[in-house]
Amino acid sequence: MAMFPALMNDTMFSDLFDDPFFEGWRSAGNNAAAATPTTMMSTDVRETDKAYDVDIDMPGFNKDDINVELNNGYLTVSAHKDEDHGDKDDAGKWLRRERYVGTCSRSFYVGDDVKESDIHASYKNGTLCLEVPKIEAKPEVETKHQIAIEG
Template sequence: METLVKRNGLFPTVNTFFDDFISRDLFDWNDKNFTAIGSNLPSVNLKETDDKLQVELAAPGMKKEDFKVEIDNNMLMISSEKKEEKEETRKKDNYVRKEFNYQSFCRTFTLPEYIDESKVEASYKDGILHVDIAKKEIGKKKANKTIAIK
């Protein structure tokens, strides 16, 4: 039987932080973009195939116009800034409600030297931002060749 643990709503990431601190390799700082529960950073999947690098960023409820995708000095930067303002007024009740919402994030990834910055495609579908970055010929994995022994 599993033990139930009550989580404190005020500090939802504290236990996760300490669990990660204990379970992670203390000297592995390659993953500087980890996403904690309650964080504003969207989760990301990174995949490398023979001919390209693929990035999938989960950002539901946004539009493609909300994103900015840039590559500079082998750094991929994906950012977003979204502002919303809603106002509701009822004169007969002398009632005004005004709400503001602001969301922003920036994720940065170091890319390998063998990417082709001129061949980058991005699309947004079903709440996922897809970024495909082609590899240069030198970065593509070549098929194994079996050498006959004489």
């Protein structure tokens, strides 16, 4: 029985993993993807006079993979990526796969007064850009109720 060097030991590929490109590979484990749903949806929120601009990094997703929903005051951004079957090579086996496959989502509370039609979304170069209007809280008007005095 022939013994083949293992990918993660310091024999066959040790010079390959000295490259900074592969830094962190050993600690990630050989079947764990480097990107996780929490690191994939890095978000910047910028406040303007009339709105909040939300930019979410979503590299590797197509526009059709992304869903934006407003429900009970929560804006939820989710994305689903199926395994890319076009990348398989029948002549060899994978040594490393880091591209994300699965579902990720993130929710933001925007308030009960924001309507779906108020939110504008665009997707360009792997970034989802949302514009969520600021809805000013309407002060509740105190109504006076006169109490009749008997007697």
